[in-house]
Amino acid sequence: MTKGVLMYAHNNPEIDYVKIACANALMVKKNLQVPVTLVTDEGSISWGRKQLTEEFINECFEKVITVERNANFTNNKNCNDTSFSSKSLPFYNSNHWEAYELSPYEETLFIDSDYLIMSPALNNCWGSVHDVMINHKIYSPIDQVLPYSKNIDDVGIKLYWATVIYFRKSSLSEHLFNLVQHIQENYDYYKDLYYFSSGMFRNDNAFSIAIHMMNGFNDFESIVKELPIPGLLMSWDVNDIHSVKFNDIILFVEKPDANGTYILSRIKNTDVHIMNKWAINRHADELISIYKD
């Protein structure tokens, strides 16, 4: 049975997602020992080939799938580079539902390019009896509690994080991704129905609604199980990276309710979602040189 990791990378004027994906692909190869496929667009990959060379891109990815970028899709996101800098940037995330069709693998770990793989923990997914696994538990580097769940709104359904999705080719997974497509195409309707305020399209919300629908419109016994990890470690975009080593990152983590003041946090042998894309971009070359053979 073929297995591998699938990542998306669509650059915007400020963030080089292809470069981040390259660094992470090398991290995946070191820690999970599986091939990686990249889904991107012509503009992003051309820039990547120019900056990083075609040879290097081929070294990182087993396959590069180029898709058409939907020019009509506009989705701006407020991105922070710590609390001191914030910008509204285009965030192209409208095609994640295509992952089911695009993945060349029978078993796929579909991860965000900024979810840095620094441990073999996700290798426990392969060969699972579950067709789809997504986490609803998260924690942050500053937390002093165990991983916890959130809801999509104060009175909303359980929030699943589309940062990491395991799926095998099966009718159940296909239904889920088809539902996500439908929810995305009718996002305004579902936004009102599920009562959440954010105008920006979020795959987390679309997957949460799709799972809720597939569960027979309840949150109790989910058809989608948790990934074999206690929770996703989320470093929010108000944090910054202090330094990187092999499977070892030290972060400046902003103290809650104290903007601009930080404590240090060391992440070792644990996968981490770095939401501050500028911070990864600043350290991408270093990560590449650490993980490159």
Next chain:
Amino acid sequence: MNERLEKALAFANYRQTLNTQLNKSKIKTDALLILAKNGGTFYVSQDLICFLDYLLRSGMTRATIFDRNKLPIEIQDIQAFLKEVTTRYFEVANDFLKEYQLIRKSRNVKSIMEIE
């Protein structure tokens, strides 16, 4: 800021760093204690070790047991699985002990972070 207050705040910083670091170590340990077997995932614990040992002592060589998602998973060779589970338990526990001692002994943020 007077010196006494500065020291108190530095200590608060140190305690916060120490506590968050310990919390992350515990969660990492939890991740390492998850073991995949025959399509299921098991949380390696003293309970699981005792249960498998009980099955063996009862003369069972194979059994269907529930995994962490409450799914029935067939274990064909309980003895081999018990060995795998026990080995993982001690590997993870010993690694955690080393990390725990290092964090607990650290008297400042620099040493918690192991920054030279």
